[in-house]
Amino acid sequence: MNDEPDDRTSFADLGLRPELLRALSGLGYEEPTPIQREAIPPLSAGRDLLGQAATGTGKTAAFALPVLERMAGGERDRRAPFALVLVPTRELAVQVSEAVHRYGRELGARVLPIYGGQPIGRQLRVLEQGVDVVVATPGRAVDHLSRGTLKLEHLEVVVLDEADEMLDMGFAEDLDTILAETPADRQTVLFSATMPGRIDRLARTHLSDPVRITIGREQAEPGEAPRVRQSAYVVPRAHKPAALGRVLDVEAPTAAIVFCRTRDEVDQLTETLNGRGYRAESLHGGISQEQRDRVMTRLRNGTADLLVATDVAARGLDIEQLTHVVNYNVPSAPESYVHRIGRIGRAGREGVAITLAEPREHGMLKTIERVTKQRIHMEKVPTIADLRARKLELTRAALHESLLEDDLESFRVVVETLTDEFDVMEVALAAVKLAHEATGAAADEEEIPEYVPRSGPAGERRGREGGGERREPRRPRRPSAGMTRLFVGAGRSSGIRPQDLVGAIAGEARLNGRDIGAIEIADRFSLVEVPDSAAQQVIASLRGATIKGRKVTVRRERDDPR
Template sequence: MDVDPATSTDTGFAELGLRPELLRALADLGYEEPTPIQREAIAPIVAGHDLVGQAATGTGKTAAFALPLLQNLTPGGSDGPAALVLVPTRELAEQVSQAVHRYGRELNVRVLPVYGGQPISRQLQVLRRGVDVVVGTPGRILDHIERETLRLDGVKTVVLDEADEMLDMGFAEDIEAILTETPEERQTVLFSATMPPRIDAIAKRHLREPMRITMRREPTAADALPSVRQSAYLVARPHKAAALGRVLDVEAPTAAIVFCRTREEVEEVTESLNGRGFRAEALHGGLSQDQRDRVMGRLRAGSTELLVATDVAARGLDVEQLTHVINFNVPSAPEAYVHRIGRVGRAGRTGAAITLAEPREQRMLKAIERLTGQRIALEKLPTVTDLRARRLELVRNTVQTAMDADDLDRFRSVLDSLTDDADLEQITLACLKLIHEANGGDVDEPEIPSVAPQRERDVDNRAARRNGPGGERFDNRRPGRNRPGGDSVTRVFVGLGRRAGLRPQDLVGAIAGEAGLPARDVGAIQITDRFSLVEVPEADADRVIRALSHSTIRGRRPTVRRDRPN
């Protein structure tokens, strides 16, 4: 069933047949009308149907499955959970758990978030006392199952939230193992922002005649983006950090998220921004939950103005005062771009989405434009002159705001004393100078070299030389020979092969996700029974080796080094 919110009939929560305790909680929270996904999903789930729902982050899908869970729940009915919700990240586990607690507070529902990075002893204590709903990440849930501290034989409903993200993060085998521990007659609900074939495969294996709901016009997709100003700057890689600082100086956001590809890049960009005088905080998977909570608290309180984050770490975040989303790199998938900038366009809010693109990434911008049906304006990077003008404009705005205040009379005696020795114009100019210096003063930094846009035809021709028919890569060049454009390649040894279930897409995904190297820059891949060889640009080889050495592929941490020539 495809659902168009523009034509869907308005239905209040009371008409959905929810119990009075839930209706009172929703009223107290200020919820008046269900969102489209809630209107279509709540009744089937309450009725016990399995369901597959396609809906993006920010459409209200948490309540779409949480309210039916609570409707059918008998709190305290048993020591083990009656409902299990699987989510990809710690942040989302915490958010879903809080939502279930808020909706079900009059029902005295016992809900427990379970995720890594939190002391397991605390989770064990709560599990021993008994819980009704467990919300957790697959890895930690499986850990409890193996410890025999979590029994799922009493689970009546399982929810797979952000299913596509869980598969992208390599949780497919964990999900399969968890589902085998639950009763066959359970109800299964699956929500996903996208519906690739592997999601359909899970639905066919584990869901029984599911109802299907597709939100065709999602608020975080093209229909929600007109309020977001989208632009991009072409910047050579060595100048991206300086370009980011320049853009932030000119834009002066109230609060912004800067998206990076890897943890390493997050740390580097955060350090660079703080060195330029910004108040920036890093957010990535290496932080503990307490650290993440403190970072988010400072951002919402206004003591931090910039959050530098990876996609996974920022999953599920909604910051009301957010005015800018900045992509330090072009996202590798157009859908990821939509998810990112949708954060600044939620609930009708306006804002800006800015992307720093290398010349070779222009084709990816075109792919994003095709998905959204909207143009991303290629703009000229602000110059030093532009920055100076912007800072003078900030001075004017600061003074104008102060002039509108009603507490200026207390400074009149100071002005009177100054006018005894100087005229009013000289005093005013001196005050403007002080404000200007407080805002950073005169700009004395080199210009960032401009990059001219390449014609799309030239970019497509290079891609055609790199790829074979249907986009399959065939690259038989020997290590050390030059690629088109003069970049040499080297071959990296990875100590995993076919016996570990390794596939080419696993290697490409790990290199792109952990090292931040675009998938199109990965060359020939050779997989043997015990090891694999993959070609990468020589300039990126050390970064790829370092990143893969600290990551897991197919659940294992491999040996990674440069290939030793025969």
């Protein structure tokens, strides 16, 4: 018998009423998370609260339970909403609404999600009949306010959930409009995963003497593996689709989101991944709400395993079976990185965050590490040999499972017939070969060049051809046949190396690195040979680009007669 005192906090210790405790027990909640322990007591007491908490820390229950506790504890006009929860997306509106309904079932809580893309008639009818908690996107809430169908004069609680996302999506003016229609003595709760200056300004304007809480993602115990494994691969742009395919082949995610910058990139990458055998779906602003709903249904029921999406289109998504998040490009801001990886490693589950960085983006990874105070491990892109080994391991695992679980007796006659002619080991090898090929064994592919920051093979070769970094360029000679020599207004004194020029030209002009000819680097300038047909494209592409953090002049060499 263990006589040691149990100092863990329970939901009962937080003073919640029996109806809520029974609901939590029925849902399998055993003890509160850190954000729930910190937030529920002051919110139940009516205090304003400013909370910084990552997705997956349990913040929905942290504000929903006190709202229900307070709502059930006093007299009020049952026709008017008691609480308004504002969220950035329709998916999050539905998720929060479902959670509040589950927690408040025994209290008879009436909850209504209102968002765009849903017929407004039903929303009007429910609002007319009376509702306790409204969960709304800002745009649709303003729409109802203008119609006079959402009345907030008796509102007692306003919750701004994922406030930084709402500001990023351009809802700042809508938030001001909505909050202006609420009573001055309301309770205001603001949760945000990040705390940029604009969130602090929003809090100073609309919160009164708030309790401040900061809860990071739950960390693993010392010696344990982190819940979210963060890794990055430095890959030239031209090889990124192949590199992503290989990484996914090795990782074998249950479900993954791949984040891209543009709609075109989403569509192209979705097509590439489907061609590789994945069941990929695209999600961006160019698809209809009906298509979006179908995509999410396929992902949740397992008929799709990859979602390729833009940041805006994927906001508010909560996919329970998600195991991997992939940044196809390095996010432009650390806050975006935080939001993306916040979708995995939730409720104690492990997750994997993968970033594909082009050579020129390598420094941005260090910035993200510094801001998030989390290590991103640099990995090597899986080789063809790695892929083959992984495929063989999957085949072995499938055969092992079949041997343990399947009824194989009906196949015995086939084996016995063959062993009259062949050794049993040969029969087994042939069967494994067929099983392996049926799983889609890796096709012959080109090896992806390994990124070497300071002295990669291409840099060394071009350094030798053009004098490299240690010698002044020779007296300019005629360009090679079919090539044009370009003048770049930066050289050795700016830290320019051959691989910097190759990376910039290949990345910005989408030129294959093998097509770039001799490179010569002097103290204050460099000379680069590119194909005649691509010269003007390279000049135009590099006009607004930076090399080693600075904008440079790029033009044809002066003595080039063209």
